[in-house]
Amino acid sequence: MTNADFRQLWLCFGQAAAQNKEELNRLDAAIGDADHGTNMDRGMQKVAEQLTSCPPPTLQATCKMVAMTLLSTVGGASGALWGSGLLAASKVFPDMDSCDDKTLAAALQTFVSSIQQRGKAVAGDKTMLDVFLPATAELSQEVDHAPAASVIPPIAAEAKQWAEATAPLLAKRGRAAYLGARSIGHIDPGATSSALWWDCLGRVMGSSK
Amino acid sequence: MTNADFRQLWLCFGQAAAQNKEELNRLDAAIGDADHGTNMDRGMQKVAEQLTSCPPPTLQATCKMVAMTLLSTVGGASGALWGSGLLAASKVFPDMDSCDDKTLAAALQTFVSSIQQRGKAVAGDKTMLDVFLPATAELSQEVDHAPAASVIPPIAAEAKQWAEATAPLLAKRGRAAYLGARSIGHIDPGATSSALWWDCLGRVMGSSK
């Protein structure tokens, strides 16, 4: 992945956050506090601004900038998770203009582990991890056999279904957990925004094939 | 008028207040604070209780008891006006079981003057006086020529129209005055309850003919 692609990924995600802000708030209203769209959009608009006004020169710098920006503008659960996850991932990305596929997979793996560590959630807890865990697991497995550019788009295509598959789950972490059984039947907002992120990654990787 | 008739008048008015409570509140909601029915009903239920449990022996005693009860249970503008008006009127009623028609007319006249003094309202200010002023004026005039029992029922029959005629008026006294021009187009709640009182007086006097 190149730094330009990486930047493109975040600009794409910024647009997705803006377009889906109301929908994410609506999902969060059902099982949380109606702010997930607002939170992600607030952070991503700031990220897009920074990426446009002074784009960081390397993958590591870009990742770190995104991390720090989200950490200081999003707040809430998603701010802490995306922020500290990306901060950890930035240490895996090289301080260069591009990285190979395995490094990309490793960085994403680190992102996920860091989120698991910070938030203590496991698969099936009805969180953003229910998209990120299967996606990164597939990526890590397949990246040994095929280029990321062809591996990622099909994974990205699955992400929306993984997000939707959180609907029947009982929330165990995050605000939705307080609802107990009443959390069942609603799609997790964080999983939904994560699927939007994977959709962007799929587009960026697909078009750079 | 006999003390028994007078008692009957208040029992009738108590029933009317209960039956029209919501309607009077509704009228008061439009140009006041939505409590005129509640206020009158609260006072009149207490009056009815007293009239039943220990009926005062004379006209004066009955009138004074009603005055004191309304004064101590109604509150608001109507409590002060009905209460102090009746307290003044009780001094005109004899401490006996009955009075002649002129005394009745004089007592009602005193009731009205006392209300004018306490509340400073004049005819056309969109208050209870817009029923009581014309009604007592007609009564005082006609009682010289005919018995109250035949004079009062037609006056009572007019009372409802006087109440309704407050609708186009601009309120100058009471809570409705704060609305200025917005008070126009609504019937005054105090005039409406006053018409109910005259309706009761009409029935009682008519049936004692």
Place this chain on the structure above:
Amino acid sequence: MKKIMNSPDTLVAEAVEGLVISFPQYLKQVPGTHVLTRVHSKPAGRVGIVSGGGSGHEPAHAGYVGYGMLDAAVAGEVFTSPTPDQILEGIKAANHGAGVLMVVKNYTGDVMNFDIARELAEAQGIHTATVVVNDDVAVENSSFTTGRRGIAGTIFVHKIAGALAEQGASLAEVEAAANNVIAHVRSMGLALEPCTVPEAGAPTFTLADDEIEMGVGIHGEPGIERQKIRPAHELAAALLEKISGDLPLKSGDHLACIVNGLGATPLLELAGLAREVSLWTQNHGMTLDIVWTGEFMTSLEMAGASLTLLPLDESLTGLLQAPCDTPALRQGVAHD
């Protein structure tokens, strides 16, 4: 209508008991009444101060009973003036031999019931004086009508009269000071949502999603004009311009302000409104020396706010800042 209550009939009586339970160090109930008086009463020879009115304006009026403010508060039914016999009990409880000032808001019912009570008190040999607060500039002042309403500016009257009475001023002095405040304090309110009188059960009016009522009082009644909702700075300017024009205010004036929530409006919004008042006064060359932001005189769960301004001189500033210790307003905590 949903309320946390047992029944509309018992609501006020139970709330009066509940206030004593909540503030036992401040309030005690005159048995058999809805009158609340100080637990630690004033020394003999000091002027007593009584206020009151309908319920539904909490913390007014019982919330201001205590050191530096009121001696007794009389609560009527919701939005209904208390009856003369109850007011008389309040006067008796507040009387420490130097006379009693009654602070009445200008509503026909309040004025008349306090008048009757005053006649009763004077007949019992208690010296009384009445001041009538009419701070609401939404309503035209006119001697041919009821005149203006009394709303949140009443709290400044309580505070200033209360501080003076605590210092040992005579009834005439306390009355004159209260009338001086009344002559200069001005308020105006607006509602975003109506309230529901428990006994009536339905909202006192209805507003569309983009409508507000300008110039509302504190009894759930509609205001003087229905308008479209606008940004906070425009709402603040509309209220302040009306108040300022009425007084009138001028550049260089020092002011005290009450940013008063009517019930449902959160402190978050009231704080934002306080900021608009501050900006507006700055822009007009005035200085905001004292700002009280919170719920002081409410209208049940009405959403909205009122603004109150009082031009200050040194003496008023001192009296407003004097210590007080009541359920709703406390100033002058001693630090170690």
Place this chain on the structure above:
Amino acid sequence: MKKIMNSPDTLVAEAVEGLVISFPQYLKQVPGTHVLTRVHSKPAGRVGIVSGGGSGHEPAHAGYVGYGMLDAAVAGEVFTSPTPDQILEGIKAANHGAGVLMVVKNYTGDVMNFDIARELAEAQGIHTATVVVNDDVAVENSSFTTGRRGIAGTIFVHKIAGALAEQGASLAEVEAAANNVIAHVRSMGLALEPCTVPEAGAPTFTLADDEIEMGVGIHGEPGIERQKIRPAHELAAALLEKISGDLPLKSGDHLACIVNGLGATPLLELAGLAREVSLWTQNHGMTLDIVWTGEFMTSLEMAGASLTLLPLDESLTGLLQAPCDTPALRQGVAHD
């Protein structure tokens, strides 16, 4: 949605300024942040206390900054945990060389953001400790999930930790006392009407005219169960039984209680609810030594209330009654 505001984006920033304008004798803003600290800071060598969370809970948390309670409050966006950099500024402002206690309510976002801030503070050599309040018995406690939420019981933690810190206790002592309160304080709330998050613009849920939500938190989220509205004494009993069973309470216990309004519920109703708490505790042989009735930890303009109980011993009683001087809670006024 109608709110007195200029725009949802600027609401919190403007409210933070408005709080300083409203309480200038108490609060100052750390420039460029939503952190409010004491105007008169603690002497060196005393433990600092920081609290915070999303906005929309006013007077929490800035309302408790002042003598005897907090040293700094950090405000996030509405119902959104503040970010670590802002929390770090709060910690720095509260640090007077004896370490800083962070009082965090148990929400994933708050816990994680305060954790990150704590890592940053420790990296800068500031000694910190964190306590996590989880008083809401509506939610099952379980180590496999997020566990219970922190709600109004947090105010007792502020008061007790604050009083101890003011007395010069060490960070370990203040932390232990706070954890002792947390181990025993329990709360539960109910909503009659939802609230509207300004950025979202629509109510967080809808209720029929006879429905309530039992077990709501303070972020507008639905509760654990939808029920029919019932008389106040039944509502109080439902909350108190759940709290009492969880602790458990027993006859002879002495208690402190917070009757907390969630936003739109008038003091009239809260006072009635306080009376129900008093009757219930009496009927169960318990003694209610301290009752705080009012709005302490709100959820914007939600209608409803929460009850909080804390079993008392002499030391806790003393700390709860110790003087404090903050925008929202003042105790210990000196009388002449």
